[in-house]
Structures are given as C-alpha cells and as structure tokens.
Amino acid sequence: MVRTELLDPGGFYFRGLHPRIFLGTASDRYAGWIGQIYSKERYEKQISRRSRKLGGHSYIEEMLPVDSVEEYFDHFRVLELDFTFYRPLLEPDGQPSQSFHVLERYSKHVKEGDRLVLKVPQALFAQKILQRGVFVGNDLYLDTELFRRWFYQPAVELLGTRLRGFIFEQEYRRKQGRISPEEVAEGLNRFFAGIPKDDRYHVELRTEAYLSPSMFRVLERHGVGQVLSHWTWLPPLATQFQLSGRRFLNAAGDCIVRLMTPKGVRYEKAYARTHPFGALVDGMLDRDMVSDTVTIMEAGIREGVDVHVIVNNRAGGNAPLIAKLLAEQFCKQAGDLRS
Numbered sequence: 001m002v003r004t005e006l007l008d009p010g011g012f013y014f015r016g017l018h019p020r021i022f023l024g025t026a027s028d029r030y031a032g033w034i035g036q037i038y039s040k041e042r043y044e045k046q047i048s049r050r051s052r053k054l055g056g057h058s059y060i061e062e063m064l065p066v067d068s069v070e071e072y073f074d075h076f077r078v079l080e081l082d083f084t085f086y087r088p089l090l091e092p093d094g095q096p097s098q099s100f101h102v103l104e105r106y107s108k109h110v111k112e113g114d115r116l117v118l119k120v121p122q123a124l125f126a127q128k129i130l131q132r133g134v135f136v137g138n139d140l141y142l143d144t145e146l147f148r149r150w151f152y153q154p155a156v157e158l159l160g161t162r163l164r165g166f167i168f169e170q171e172y173r174r175k176q177g178r179i180s181p182e183e184v185a186e187g188l189n190r191f192f193a194g195i196p197k198d199d200r201y202h203v204e205l206r207t208e209a210y211l212s213p214s215m216f217r218v219l220e221r222h223g224v225g226q227v228l229s230h231w232t233w234l235p236p237l238a239t240q241f242q243l244s245g246r247r248f249l250n251a252a253g254d255c256i257v258r259l260m261t262p263k264g265v266r267y268e269k270a271y272a273r274t275h276p277f278g279a280l281v282d283g284m285l286d287r288d289m290v291s292d293t294v295t296i297m298e299a300g301i302r303e304g305v306d307v308h309v310i311v312n313n314r315a316g317g318n319a320p321l322i323a324k325l326l327a328e329q330f331c332k333q334a335g336d337l338r339s
Contacts, residue, residue, distance in 0.1 A: 055268030
C-alpha cells in the first residue's frame with residue numbers, strides 16, 4: 001500500500017512536498033509530538049516512561065509504542081532509527097540483540113514505499129570509544145567481517161527494500177592525537193572495498209579536517225554518500241557542500257542531510273534545553289541551517305538526486321515544527337521546482 005502524498009505544513013503533512021524530497025526525523029516515538037504527528041485519542045494512554053541520566057542530570061523520557069510508526073509515516077517519507085548505533089543487531093555469539101528485536105517490531109509496521117535509514121553501530125566505526133569516562137582505542141574499528149555478520153546481513157533480511165540507507169557516523173577527533181586525513185581515507189578505502197557492495201552507504205565525518213580531497217576521492221570511488229550534518233563542531237552546511245565541490249557522491253543518487261544540534265552547542269546542553277521536545281526553544285534555531293538545507297534540496301532536485309532531510313529535536317526543540325519551517329521555506333524559495 002502506497003501512502004497518500006499530502007502537503008499541508010500546518011497540519012504537519014510533508015509527504016507531498018516534492019517527489020525527490022524525503023523529509024523525516026531522527027527517531028520517532030516522542031510523546032511531545034502528540035497533537036502534531038500522533039493522535040491524542042489514540043496514544044495519550046499508551047505512553048511509557050523511562051529515566052535517563054545525562055550530563056549529571058536526570059530526565060524522564062515519555063515514549064509511544066513502536067506501532068505509532070504507522071501514523072508517523074502518514075506525515076513523513078523517511079525515518080532514521082538511531083538505537084542501532086548503540087548496539088549491533090547480533091551479539092558476539094550470534095544471538096539476536098535487543099536492537100534486533102526492536103527493529104523486528106518496526107519491520108511489522110513499516111509499509112513498502114516507506115524509507116528507513118539505520119545508523120551503523122559505533123563499535124564498528126569509531127576509532128576510539130568511551131569506557132568509564134575515558135576514550136580508549138577500539139579493537140573493532142573498521143572490522144569488515146563483524147559489520148557483515150553483526151549488522152549488515154540481519155538488517156537487510158529484516159527490512160529488505162524498506163531499508164534506504166546506512167549512516168556510518170565517525171566520531172569527532174580532537175587535534176591532539178588525530179591521525180592525518182590521508183590515513184583515515186586509506187582506512188575507509190580498505191573498509192568499503194571489503195564489505196558487501198551496496199549503494200546505500202553514507203558517511204558522516206564529524207571532524208572538519210577530514211572533509212578533505214583525499215576523503216572525497218575515496219567516497220566517490222566506492223559510491224558512498226557524504227552526510228551533510230548540522231552539528232556542534234562542523235562548519236555550516238553550505239561550507240560542507242562546497243568542500244566536496246557541491247557534488248552528490250552516493251552511487252544510488254541519494255543524499256542525506258542531518259540537522260542535529262546548533263553550532264557550538266554540545267549534545268548534553270542541547271538535550272537539556274529542548275527536553276521534553278514539545279516546542280521550539282527561543283533563540284536556539286539557526287535560520288541559516290534552514291536556508292542552507294533548502295538550497296541543498298534545490299540542488300538535489302536539479303541534479304536528479306533524492307534528498308533525505310533528517311531533523312532532530314535538539315536542532316531547535318521540536319522536529320515537526322522545524323520540518324514545518326523547512327517545508328514552508330522550500331515552497332517559498334523553490335516554488336518553481338514544485339510544478
């Protein structure tokens with residue numbers, strides 16, 4: 001069943017924005033979106049609560065059941081699931097992990113034609129990982145066989161064609177102890193040569209120094225997309241796009257734009273300011289982020305590229321309201337492309 005392609009930003013319906021524009025969010029089950037994306041009468045009595053400690057503070061997170069993704073996709077065309085970042089789909093002994101079971105539940109409620117993007121586990125793509133408050137070397141970094149067995153194969157088997165993209169997020173690397181862009185690029189070259197060939201791969205480089213010609217050559221060689229990310233320590237989206245020559249590198253003709261956090265604002269502070277994610281936060285939203293994103297959307301359409309824009313609550317307080325601003329700006333700025 002194909003979902004209705006409606007466009008009504010005021011009602012938070014974005015599916016009809018443009019055939020090549022796929023607007024969505026990072027995660028989906030926020031109770032703060034009831035009355036926007038989710039029907040109050042359907043979900044207000046199905047809210048679960050969990051406590052989360054972050055940055056020395058405790059927060060209560062209110063979440064909806066997995067089946068709410070059905071209503072989510074009445075509004076959006078793509079969804080990024082990031083819980084897979086924290087744990088592979090299979091345990092070292094080959095048994096399904098908790099992430100596998102959650103993804104399996106999602107698979108029962110996502111229809112053909114809807115698109116999912118998964119984050120690859122950090123255990124496989126982070127050079128250093130945090131253990132007991134200290135960053136240490138990661139022995140599993142760029143392990144091709146574990147990527148295939150622990151993540152790639154079960155993900156493809158569970159989701160099939162509904163799986164549109166894999167995001168490989170590389171952690172920010174401080175200048176002290178940072179290896180050269182050429183060394184990182186060579187490591188990624190070996191990695192992408194050794195994993196299953198697939199045109200759904202995208203890399204998010206969170207270190208500005210690694211947005212380099214050598215890195216872009218490797219990504220282009222393997223048809224891997226450059227994730228354009230509005231994130232704490234990265235330059236503006238327009239600058240990131242310019243550094244790659246305004247090229248779309250993914251072999252499938254896809255682009256992923258992630259709107260994560262305001263520039264200069266750390267994760268913990270952004271979370272504290274935006275929780276519980278029900279409204280925009282005064283002074284937090286970067287208007288250049290919105291205009292730069294729309295410009296990239298326009299460029300993608302002109303190049304015949306499908307642009308997937310993933311909005312995070314932490315980018316300004318409430319992802320549906322940020323999506324609304326994006327849709328309105330797109331209609332105003334790129335109205336000629338919609339005809």
